[in-house]
Amino acid sequence: MTETILIILGISLLLYVLLGGADFGGGILELLSRGKASKIVSRAIAPVWEANHVWLILVVVILFVGFPTVYSTILTALHIPVLLALIGIIMRGSAFTFRHYDLEAERSKAIYSSIFRYSSLFTTFFLGVTMGGVILGDISMDYSKGFYAIYIHPWLNWFSFAMGIFLVVLFAFLATIFTLGETKEKEHVERFTKMAKYLIVTLVIAGAVVFATAEIEGHPLFYEFYHSLPSLISIVLATLALPLLWINLNRNNRNWLRLIAGFQTTMIMVGWFAIQFPVLVKINDGTDITVQSSSAPHQVQLQLLIALIFGVFVILPFTGYLYKTFKFDDKE
């Protein structure tokens, strides 16, 4: 049962990265294209951003109900980057909506747009830093060590920053692929195709930097990947999909593009989970928080699972209907 809940947790996180990532990336994309993409990004994101967003809430709820010590440890040790990401979430969500609904005055629109763009970048970066802090394992629970060691060091390091940059590039890439599927105008298709190619190259470099900085911080990430068969397979598959992506970009095969980009992201996440399992949060004195040590009692997990299964049956068809109504058709 715990495994099932973990799988649902993983899927929710994955969907947040894919769907939410495409909409965070939208802001970054606008920044990269100096505003030229903003109409298409707005049109593509507006009907779905609230629904995309709820995946994050689901992740949080599963954590505090099912694995409460994971929730409380992350939010204590990584309080600062989480707070920064939250402020970014407030700013970008509000600015996006204000821009969409404030029908007057171009001048205020320009302000909302720049808030939306910069806070998208800012938020993504700090979400990445937070993830980096969780993976690296320099979290300390020894409160006698002083402020810096407990609240700053776990996230203020090369590895976490590399994770932040990696996530920014990943989200921008996902947004490019998503937006490519939403436009037919030749000029835009060309621009986004080119941008997607640049981003793929950058993503590979950023990935390499993540591994390199892990070594600098003394975390043998490369070794762990190499010695876990599922991780190795998933990384190989993600890499093998790269040429496929390139070919489909050249042919502008939009559905295939989404599928491959989604597959690659899934593989990256699977690879990460595989080396992490069964540890959920690494602690620097070795008393890691594992699945067993943090699981809520049986009765609680049972109720959680029932709620989740009930939710899945309500949500999935309804989400499908939402996407069907607004996607893959050219009515406007």
Next chain:
Amino acid sequence: MDEFLAARLQMAVSLGFHIVFACIGMVMPWFMFVAEWKWLRTNNPVYLDLAKAWAKGVAIFFAVGAVSGTVLSFELGMLWPTFMEHAGPIFGMPFSYEGTAFFVEAIALGLWLYGWNRLNKKVHLYIGMVVGIAGVMSGVFVISANAWMNAPAGFDWIDGQAYNIDPVAAMFNKAWFSQTHHMIIAAFSATGFAVAGVHAMLYLRNKLEIHAKALTIALAFASVAALLQPLSGDLAAKNVAKLQPAKLAAFEAHFETQKSAPLIIGGIPDVENREVNYAIKLPGFLSFLAHGDFNAEVKGLEEFPEDEWPPVPIVHYSFQLMVGIGMFLILLAVIFLAGTYKWKHWLEKRWWLKLLMIATPLGFIAIQAGWVVTEVGRQPWIIYGIMKTKDALTPMPGIQYTFYTITAVYLLLTFIVAWLMSRQIKMLQNKYRSHD
């Protein structure tokens, strides 16, 4: 500022901010549903215009409600990690269902707002109702979680650990019904009077049909809610008397245990001397309100150790404010119902429109006051009788800075939303003026 105070204030600011948007997000879909339904029935395009005009404003409220709610779900752990570590698994069940309700609401809202041209008219109408139902459901779930903090149930507490957790019993705790229905009614009342107040102001300036229709819809909901509010509040008070006698005593600044206890209206509590100055006292009425019997004994604060008293004056003033506003809103409801029935041109009466304008913020002020009563009245406990709030505080120092930051962000947002609304309203007026 000390860490503990900063954390409590940050929680209060974040919740007080969220609740306004949550109430509007919960209630406005119902108003829009009625407007759209009237449009389909009467074919009067004014109703369609009204539904669409409301939707423009509501979309903004929804978005801010969603982001501020997201922040809350993190803040619980960032400020009170010890509380969440123990409470999360116990009161988590309503939150897991709330997640489903949010999803349904967000999806249905997306369909409703952007689907005017893509969906069949009937489907569109009913999707509006789904938004409303899901909103009310999320309200019920989250308040059941809060009710559990007031009336903990569904676990055995042994040596600082919870055993034998039963999430279902925790959700259906002894306060869940009295709190949820009182809050849902309050949301309808507050939002209804706020919307009516804005349209009354606009109608005073420019007698347009759209404002008259808006006034009727909003006041119909608000009046029914306002009339139900004291009945439901009475139930809530009786429940508090049973479950949290110290809180009830703080409502009334009731220091000594007494038979035939008086209801205290107004007054300035003097905690040191254990008395209330300058108050009107109605003998026996507190006994009646708390236990349904004029002679019943009501426990006073003296029964409890002083370090377990909530801050009495804050709770007392807030309670008075909430009930006072409740009484005033009943008056408005009666005028509305009688007026619709008796006077043909009740909408033309300027004093009535002005009265409604005055009432615009009152419901929301009562909601804030009511939450202060509930939350501050529970102090010093975070889980009543089980865990003290100060023992749940995060070990991280410097919370005052996060408090200042969050407060500044929310102030800024409040300002922008108010400005956007006034612009939206002006545009609506200009649009109609050019038609004349």
